[in-house]
Amino acid sequence: MSLLEVDAVTKRFGGLTAVSRFSLTVGAGEIVGLIGPNGAGKTTVFHLLSGFQVPTEGTVRFKGVSVVGAKPHAICRRGLARTFQIVQPFVNLSALDNVMVGAFNRTDEVAAARRRAVEVLDFVGLGARRDVLARELTLPDRKRLEMARGLATQPELLLLDEVMSGLNPTEIEEIIGLIRRIHGQGVSLLIIEHVMRAIMALSQRIVVLHHGEKIAEGGPEAVARDPKVVGAYLGEQS
Amino acid sequence: MAAEALGGLALGVLLAAPPFLPPYFLEILISVMLVGYLGAAWNILGGYAGQFSFGHAAYFGIGAYTSTLLFLRLGVSPWLGMLAGGVLAAAFGLAAGYLSFRYGLRGPYFSLVTLAFAEMLRVIAVNTKAVGSSLGLVIPNREPAPVNFIFAGKLPYYYVILVMALGAVWITRVVSRSKLGYSLLAIRENEDAAEASGVDALGMKLRAMAISAFLTALGGTFYAQYFAYIDPTITFGPSVSIQSLLQAIVGGAGTVLGPVIGAFVLTPVSELSRAAIRGRAGVDVMLYGLVLILVISFLPQGIMGWVRRRR
Amino acid sequence: MTADLLLQALVSGLLLGGVYGLVASGLSLIFGVLRIINFAHGAVMMLAMYTTYWLFTLRGIDPYLSIVVTGPLFFLIGMLIERAVIEPNRFAAEHNQLLLTLGLALFLENLALVLWQGDFRTVRPSYASASFVVGEALVEVPRLVACGGAIVMAVALFAFLRLTDVGKAIRALSEEPEGAMLMGIDVRRIRAVAFGIGSGCVAVAGALVTPFFYVAPDVGESFNIMAFVVVVLGGMGNFVGALLGGFIVGLAESLGATLLPGSLKQLVVFALFVLVLLSRPAGLFGGGRGR
Numbered sequence: 001m002s003l004l005e006v007d008a009v010t011k012r013f014g015g016l017t018a019v020s021r022f023s024l025t026v027g028a029g030e031i032v033g034l035i036g037p038n039g040a041g042k043t044t045v046f047h048l049l050s051g052f053q054v055p056t057e058g059t060v061r062f063k064g065v066s067v068v069g070a071k072p073h074a075i076c077r078r079g080l081a082r083t084f085q086i087v088q089p090f091v092n093l094s095a096l097d098n099v100m101v102g103a104f105n106r107t108d109e110v111a112a113a114r115r116r117a118v119e120v121l122d123f124v125g126l127g128a129r130r131d132v133l134a135r136e137l138t139l140p141d142r143k144r145l146e147m148a149r150g151l152a153t154q155p156e157l158l159l160l161d162e163v164m165s166g167l168n169p170t171e172i173e174e175i176i177g178l179i180r181r182i183h184g185q186g187v188s189l190l191i192i193e194h195v196m197r198a199i200m201a202l203s204q205r206i207v208v209l210h211h212g213e214k215i216a217e218g219g220p221e222a223v224a225r226d227p228k229v230v231g232a233y234l235g236e237q238s
Numbered sequence: 239m240a241a242e243a244l245g246g247l248a249l250g251v252l253l254a255a256p257p258f259l260p261p262y263f264l265e266i267l268i269s270v271m272l273v274g275y276l277g278a279a280w281n282i283l284g285g286y287a288g289q290f291s292f293g294h295a296a297y298f299g300i301g302a303y304t305s306t307l308l309f310l311r312l313g314v315s316p317w318l319g320m321l322a323g324g325v326l327a328a329a330f331g332l333a334a335g336y337l338s339f340r341y342g343l344r345g346p347y348f349s350l351v352t353l354a355f356a357e358m359l360r361v362i363a364v365n366t367k368a369v370g371s372s373l374g375l376v377i378p379n380r381e382p383a384p385v386n387f388i389f390a391g392k393l394p395y396y397y398v399i400l401v402m403a404l405g406a407v408w409i410t411r412v413v414s415r416s417k418l419g420y421s422l423l424a425i426r427e428n429e430d431a432a433e434a435s436g437v438d439a440l441g442m443k444l445r446a447m448a449i450s451a452f453l454t455a456l457g458g459t460f461y462a463q464y465f466a467y468i469d470p471t472i473t474f475g476p477s478v479s480i481q482s483l484l485q486a487i488v489g490g491a492g493t494v495l496g497p498v499i500g501a502f503v504l505t506p507v508s509e510l511s512r513a514a515i516r517g518r519a520g521v522d523v524m525l526y527g528l529v530l531i532l533v534i535s536f537l538p539q540g541i542m543g544w545v546r547r548r549r
Numbered sequence: 550m551t552a553d554l555l556l557q558a559l560v561s562g563l564l565l566g567g568v569y570g571l572v573a574s575g576l577s578l579i580f581g582v583l584r585i586i587n588f589a590h591g592a593v594m595m596l597a598m599y600t601t602y603w604l605f606t607l608r609g610i611d612p613y614l615s616i617v618v619t620g621p622l623f624f625l626i627g628m629l630i631e632r633a634v635i636e637p638n639r640f641a642a643e644h645n646q647l648l649l650t651l652g653l654a655l656f657l658e659n660l661a662l663v664l665w666q667g668d669f670r671t672v673r674p675s676y677a678s679a680s681f682v683v684g685e686a687l688v689e690v691p692r693l694v695a696c697g698g699a700i701v702m703a704v705a706l707f708a709f710l711r712l713t714d715v716g717k718a719i720r721a722l723s724e725e726p727e728g729a730m731l732m733g734i735d736v737r738r739i740r741a742v743a744f745g746i747g748s749g750c751v752a753v754a755g756a757l758v759t760p761f762f763y764v765a766p767d768v769g770e771s772f773n774i775m776a777f778v779v780v781v782l783g784g785m786g787n788f789v790g791a792l793l794g795g796f797i798v799g800l801a802e803s804l805g806a807t808l809l810p811g812s813l814k815q816l817v818v819f820a821l822f823v824l825v826l827l828s829r830p831a832g833l834f835g836g837g838r839g840r
Contacts, residue, residue, distance in 0.1 A: 288644070349647060520766070
């Protein structure tokens with residue numbers, strides 16, 4: 001049994017099909033990359049997995065149990081956390097309070113949540129800025145904060161939605177290192193990313209989405225050479 | 239430390255000074271405490287959870303009518319009626335909240351629907367003979383009977399509302415330092431992100447609603463016992479709802495002491511203006527409107543937010 | 550319940566519904582462009598009614614004729630309010646903007662109370678009680694004129710929005726805010742103009758009802774609530790929906806008044822309001838943005 005099993009999921013908005021018969025598995029301990037041109041339906045897939053949208057057809061099973069129709073917080077409680085493409089920090093709260101909200105996913109005790117949050121903030125490299133309001137953090141720090149909040153929920157599977165967009169090469173390297181360390185803690189990852197260098201370096205397997213359909217799947221090198229994938233990306237640039 | 243010393247001093251004055259105050263000032267202090275209390279109750283839902291209710295009069299009215307009717311018709315002590323009103327208001331709040339939140343009403347739409355619920359109760363009260371219709375209810379026979387929440391003179395009422403206000407502040411403090419408090423702030427800031435972080439937004443908002451409604455209803459009973467008269471417009475009308483949110487907004491929504499601070503600023507403003515322009519109704523509320531505009535424009539986080547930023 | 554009474558209720562409901570439609574159109578226009586639910590809309594109407602009253606009482610100017618004064622005057626006052634109060638808080642939190650208009654409503658209403666006390670005042674021109682009978686229903690001329698005037702005004706507004714550059718800019722801004730900014734529309738100016746037009750509309754509605762209504766500081770409140778109901782029903786920012794919604798709410802209120810005792814008719818309107826909010830915040834006729 002894989003950690004996450006997505007089977008033939010379709011999402012239609014009115015007449016528009018955003019995702020069509022999409023299947024995917026993520027095994028325990030895996031890092032899977034989800035790529036595709038803009039508008040391919042990647043973020044919709046994340047919404048479907050994390051409970052923000054309900055599939056029109058198909059099933060999503062996490063740890064063997066269907067999560068279709070479950071609320072986002074219930075899915076998070078089961079151990080699947082996510083970040084948002086456009087970071088969504090609680091802007092008027094301190095970095096520490098932001099992460100504590102995530103930590104409360106596993107405890108009702110304020111002291112325990114605070115300990116966990118401090119740990120996670122140190123882990124992502126925000127320890128020194130824990131008392132800064134989220135609104136005052138720089139974009140790279142907000143990306144870290146978003147990951148920290150997700151991590152604090154103690155997920156088994158973490159969905160990262162373009163956590164490198166808008167970062168410079170040095171910052172990207174740091175985030176790649178951070179993702180490796182998260183993986184090292186036994187967390188499986190499903191990553192949407194446009195920074196190809198990063199996705200190639202991190203992913204054990206890559207799934208390519210185009211116009212809502214899966215057009216390729218395999219190891220990084222195989223996918224990079226796949227003519228359909230090359231075609232999809234070239235089509236975007238023309 | 240200075241803040242704590244100041245707080246202790248203020249508390250000491252509030253406890254010790256009233257017996258020596260002239261009746262007029264005692265009355266003002268009672269209304270400061272009452273609106274501060276209502277603001278604190280509103281603040282848990284409005285300030286912390288960010289759900290701006292425009293209809294807290296519904297809970298105030300339920301509290302006032304429940305205890306008064308139980309007392310007048312069945313002779314039940316208003317102290318018990320107060321609890322019954324609180325429970326009933328919490329139940330109504332849970333039902334109204336469940337409907338509103340379940341159907342995804344956010345922001346101004348939530349404000350509008352809460353306003354509509356309160357107005358519906360007002361219209362029902364006006365048209366129901368059994369609850370005195372628009373004439374309202376009078377608590378006759380004011381022989382002092384502490385067991386029935388009837389006291390000689392104003393001073394005991396002052397201490398009752400002081401304890402209630404301190405209790406509301408204490409509850410706010412406990413909530414703000416709990417998982418519930420953190421969850422409410424997260425919902426206020428960004429409900430989707432809160433859900434994604436494992437916050438049961440519906441459940442948490444309903445908890446805030448129940449606490450807020452329960453406390454507001456107790457204020458309704460206090461009002462009924464203190465003034466010995468209630469009617470649908472006083473209790474269910476929009477002015478109670480506006481008073482509740484005004485204290486919190488001016489003092490600082492989502493802060494522990496904000497609503498009480500707001501009450502200490504707003505009530506004197508209203509009293510002074512009424513004294514300055516005698517015989518003209520509306521001056522105080524007109525100034526409230528002006529204060530609201532000025533606070534939103536220049537102190538959007540209220541007085542407490544401003545104090546915090548200056549430190 | 551006799552058929553006559555029902556017919557009468559239908560007629561009165563439809564006639565007042567036209568006025569609700571105009572009030573709501575103004576509210577809807579303001580919401581469309583500024584994304585603000587304007588709690589002060591009814592207060593502006595009340596001020597226009599007082600203006601009509603004073604023009605009639607002091608100068609003997611006919612209420613209908615006074616529209617040429619009140620309309621433009623409140624257009625300007627609306628623009629002024631927007632510039633002075635709303636615009637500085639354009640980027641404030643949504644609920645704070647709502648509170649801003651609430652503060653404005655409290656201020657204006659109680660200013661009227663301070664200035665002119667709470668007495669009910671009436672404007673009674675010679676034609677105030679003129680009426681005629683159609684079938685079994687009595688039609689009061691002032692109500693008919695108010696409804697007709699409201700429809701004419703709403704149609705004029707509609708034409709303005711379709712045909713003029715400013716109107717097109719308003720529509721662009723309420724339908725595609727981002728696109729409108731890219732098109733180089735002067736957003737600041739259009740916001741003020743939209744608030745001005747919305748205020749002008751409600752002022753005209755105020756003048757139209759004074760011959761058969763009373764004037765008092767809180768007279769706008771009930772119209773404001775009705776307009777909320779109408780706008781939610783018709784879809785926020787949807788002008789045609791606002792007019793249609795006005796008739797629906799007018800009918801519901803009037804039928805409620807005929808069928809239910811006392812002031813329970815208001816219950817019908819609020820119940821309708823809650824139901825529409827819960828079932829479809831985007832309004833029955835869509836077009837607006839809910840949630």
